[in-house]
Amino acid sequence: MLRANSTRIIFVVIAFAWVVIVARAYLNVKGTDGLIAVVPQSEVQSFARQELDALQTRSFAEDIELCGIIFETDNGELGVSRPNAGSISSCDIAYFDEPGMVPIASFHTHGKHSPRFDGEVPSLVDIESDVATGMDGYIATPGGRLWHIDHETAIARQVCGEGCVTQDPNYRPCDRDIIPSSYTVQELADRFSTADRGC
Numbered sequence: 001m002l003r004a005n006s007t008r009i010i011f012v013v014i015a016f017a018w019v020v021i022v023a024r025a026y027l028n029v030k031g032t033d034g035l036i037a038v039v040p041q042s043e044v045q046s047f048a049r050q051e052l053d054a055l056q057t058r059s060f061a062e063d064i065e066l067c068g069i070i071f072e073t074d075n076g077e078l079g080v081s082r083p084n085a086g087s088i089s090s091c092d093i094a095y096f097d098e099p100g101m102v103p104i105a106s107f108h109t110h111g112k113h114s115p116r117f118d119g120e121v122p123s124l125v126d127i128e129s130d131v132a133t134g135m136d137g138y139i140a141t142p143g144g145r146l147w148h149i150d151h152e153t154a155i156a157r158q159v160c161g162e163g164c165v166t167q168d169p170n171y172r173p174c175d176r177d178i179i180p181s182s183y184t185v186q187e188l189a190d191r192f193s194t195a196d197r198g199c
Contacts, residue, residue, distance in 0.1 A: 037072045037104045041136075044070060047078045048107050048138035049146055049165060055083060056140055056166035059109035067091035067108035069135075071101040080107070089117060090125070106130060106137040113142035113171040120179055122147050122156045124188050142168040145179075157182045 048070060055066045065086035071079055079101070084091055091108050106129075110119040120141045130137035130149045137149035138159075144167035146159040158181045162173065183191070 052140035053165040065091035
């Protein structure tokens, strides 16, 4: 009899806990319908620079790209998704669908310096994927450059040059490789179609 009463009490407690969990989840859901990003682009850019700078050392040490999404909450605050670990030359950003948060930009590192990769500029995949997802993008390079991809114009613009974010200690600049301040998709395609840029 005592055992049956104890079992009944345990089931009542579990049922009550389940009701509390469901009620809290329901009250916390604030779907993204109607939410509009209001944080200025300059603030998003500064935030992206700070977040990417913090990821550079791990990216170099593990020789991988790290990527994620910058979002804005319904209170107008910026946050980032947990960074995903990619491979030596790519990173898949996980699908983002969080209630009360609007995704506003992607971000990723380019891993450590390697003469095998043209890592100081965005890749064609970088710019095309940001255009396809309808979000701007931010990229940190081994040389410490920061790039911004405008998804509406499909233009990559260099926010700041070598060393503006943490730089790979093994980075060796190529004096003959002139990197302009911006690239269109066609200009990037032309760059990558050139086998030898002089280094």
